[in-house]
Every structure is written in structure tokens, then in C-alpha cells.
């Protein structure tokens with residue numbers, strides 16, 4: 001999922017170009033390489049070890065909206081005819097292995113079938129939401145899901161918060177305060193995330209592991225509690241979440257970065273006690 005700049009993914013089935021706002025899905029075991037045609041790039045990666053990613057059940061939403069199958073684009077066949085040495089990396093059982101090959105392994109001249117890499121433009125997602133009152137569960141923004149054997153706890157859900165109209169009356173419109181069994185890894189592709197407009201920048205990430213309470217910062221709470229609830233368009237924004245039933249842990253590398261936001265919990269400072277038993 002590129003966040004800054006273009007990536008060019010060469011796969012056994014062909015070439016995929018993707019920029020910020022698009023995702024690329026590469027099936028297990030498919031050989032690929034990534035070029036950066038416009039220079040340094042940055043993005044997010046999710047490795048799925050469970051069931052294949054599928055579109056979620058739409059239920060009563062019916063036949064249309066959310067992510068539509070027609071928008072997932074597979075490449076036309078493309079191959080490399082290169083008799084030059086190359087290195088092939090393989091990840092197996094959590095370890096990386098490398099071997100030398102005398103030629104490019106991306107030498108598939110033609111293909112057919114459905115085990116293909118695809119790309120998807122997240123701006124093609126048609127969001128569905130509350131049109132009168134209340135705040136639906138963010139699962140309505142699920143683009144893709146990898147189901148587990150326990151209903152309601154996916155191996156991983158890929159959820160986006162795209163630009164959209166927000167119209168609910170008599171409701172607290174930002175994400176509510178909650179804790180959940182699933183772990184939430186969040187990122188921001190571009191724009192402003194409405195629950196934390198100041199402390200969450202494009203290219204950043206936050207992790208709220210299973211059963212960690214969280215919600216909007218104190219300033220957002222105050223504003224959303226008092227504002228005039230006219231229809232509002234959240235424009236130019238694309239946040240996302242990898243939500244998983246498993247607890248996530250930071251790598252040793254990530255844990256030691258100087259960029260860590262040590263003051264993150266302070267965003268809830270100032271949340272005043274509002275309870276009044278009368």
C-alpha cells in the first residue's frame with residue numbers, strides 16, 4: 001500500500017503500477033520485485049498468513065457498494081527475458097532465505113486463471129453509513145477480509161476511512177470510545193484523520209492492541225459534543241486499519257526508533273468527568 005510516491009510491481013503475471021490511494025495484492029508464493037520509478041517511496045505492508053482475502057459479505061446492503069469486484073484489476077501478461085544473474089528471496093516459517101538464479105524468474109509469457117495479483121483504487125470504494133442517527137461499527141468500511149474460524153474475529157480485516165458525507169443527527173459523530181478483542185493497526189495515506197487531527201500524520205501509524213481502550217482526543221470530544229450537526233463532508237482523507245484477532249508486537253527496530261511518540265497518551269488529557277447521576 002504505497003503512501004508516498006509510485007511503486008512498480010513486477011510479478012510473474014505482469015506489471016502493476018500503484019500510487020498513494022491504491023493497494024496491490026500479491027498471492028502467496030508469487031515471485032515479484034518492486035521498483036521505485038520516481039525515487040524513494042514509502043508505504044504499508046500487511047502479510048496475511050490466514051485465509052485468502054475476500055470481499056466481505058454485504059448482507060442486507062445487497063448487490064452493490066463497498067468494494068465492487070469489477071474494480072480489482074489484474075495485469076496483462078508481461079515477462080522478462082533476461083539471462084542475467086539475480087537473487088531470489090523466499091520467506092518461509094518466518095525466516096528469509098536467498099538463492100542465486102542464472103536468469104530472471106519473472107519469465108511467465110502468458111497465464112490464465114484466478115490466482116492473480118491485482119490492484120485496487122481505494123477511491124472506488126462506495127461507503128455506506130448512517131443516514132439518520134447513531135454511529136455504525138467501522139466494519140461497514142471493510143474493503144477485504146481474511147476470515148478466521150471464529151465469527152466476528154477475522155484473521156485480518158482491511159478497513160478504510162475514505163472521504164464521505166457525515167450527516168447523523170443527535171449523535172456523537174467521531175469514532176466512539178471503545179476497546180475490542182481485535183487489535184487495531186492504523187495508518188494514514190493522506191489528509192486528516194477526524195478523530196486525531198493533530199497527532200496522526202500521513203505515513204504514521206498507531207497500534208491499539210486487544211482490549212486497549214481508545215477514542216478521540218480531548219479536543220475532538222469537546223468540539224464534536226457542541227457542534228451544530230449540519231451535513232459535513234470529510235474531504236481529501238484516506239485512513240485505514242489492519243484489524244486482527246491476534247495481538248501485534250513491535251519489532252526491536254521499531255521499538256528503538258527516535259520517532260516514537262512518547263506523549264501519545266496525553267491526547268486524552270483533559271477529558272473531564274461528565275457523569276451526573278441526577
Ligand SMILES: [Fe+2]
Pocket residue numbers: 178184208214
Ligand atoms: Fe478502535
